[in-house]
Amino acid sequence: MKVGEMAVKRINDWIYFFYIEAADFNYGSVVLHKGKKAIVFDTMECVGNGKRVKDYMIDLGIVDFTVVNTHWHFDHIGGNFFYQDDNIIATSECRRRLEQNKKLIETGGKGEIGRSPSDVDTIAFIETSFPVVYPNITFNSRLELYLEDIKIELFNIHIHTRDCLVGYLPQEKILIPGDTLEAPLPLIIEVGNIPVHIKNLKKLNELDIKMIIPPHGNLERYDQGGYDKSFIGNTIYYLTKILSRANKPNFLEGSLEEYITQAVEPRESYRGIHQDNLAIVQQYYSNNNLYCSKKKQRSY
Numbered sequence: 001m002k003v004g005e006m007a008v009k010r011i012n013d014w015i016y017f018f019y020i021e022a023a024d025f026n027y028g029s030v031v032l033h034k035g036k037k038a039i040v041f042d043t044m045e046c047v048g049n050g051k052r053v054k055d056y057m058i059d060l061g062i063v064d065f066t067v068v069n070t071h072w073h074f075d076h077i078g079g080n081f082f083y084q085d086d087n088i089i090a091t092s093e094c095r096r097r098l099e100q101n102k103k104l105i106e107t108g109g110k111g112e113i114g115r116s117p118s119d120v121d122t123i124a125f126i127e128t129s130f131p132v133v134y135p136n137i138t139f140n141s142r143l144e145l146y147l148e149d150i151k152i153e154l155f156n157i158h159i160h161t162r163d164c165l166v167g168y169l170p171q172e173k174i175l176i177p178g179d180t181l182e183a184p185l186p187l188i189i190e191v192g193n194i195p196v197h198i199k200n201l202k203k204l205n206e207l208d209i210k211m212i213i214p215p216h217g218n219l220e221r222y223d224q225g226g227y228d229k230s231f232i233g234n235t236i237y238y239l240t241k242i243l244s245r246a247n248k249p250n251f252l253e254g255s256l257e258e259y260i261t262q263a264v265e266p267r268e269s270y271r272g273i274h275q276d277n278l279a280i281v282q283q284y285y286s287n288n289n290l291y292c293s294k295k296k297q298r299s300y
């Protein structure tokens, strides 16, 4: 696919996945629909692509939209502008981060890359700029939604960023993970929190899950209904291995293939993301932060 092209994948009778190709990875929206209502997980990276998704669903007869922003990163909120008369749901922390970074997002924050060691609260690589439309319904830990007979549990979980939520459909055993799970490997943002991410991925792994529909993944997988639970194992494996090797010689030379499992397919463009991950992990953890954080835990 060419950059900017959109593919629409039917996951089942009432779930669509919208995939827009980008240079290094893709943007994605998961849309659940029943009758004239739809719940849209994430609104792409810009107003125009958010509109493409909404227009597609309007053409199918949808008139009632609810948006869920899985977290505050630009490629998940870019099209909120076209949903400003609809309900938009996110965690309270997501809204707080958007309020704090509104000006930066609206002016295009190039140069304010947020993958630094101290990054727990800064902007994450804005590639574009757009008007910020805030979520109008927020929650701290859990919220339940219904789309006719479909129950959707939203809960905050600190993986990828602190404000992340995931959507879980307990009857169907479907997980909509936002960026808590990314294929083929996670783009590490809040590097100092990797141990917390691993701990919470293990909690996520305790859920009964048959199908996972991540926003960033291999296009062909969406023809097969998404990923299975081994995808969570892949993410735990990647992060655990990266931490265990952080102080080893030749750490920066570790290839993508050494760090991923059979659960995912390598993607060429993720080699650069993987190299960046290794570099920021080495930068952060080479100062004995691993030892310090263990020591700190023991003394409390």
Ligand SMILES: [Zn+2]
Pocket (backbone or CB within 6 Å): 071, 073, 160, 179
């Ligand atoms: Zn993200």
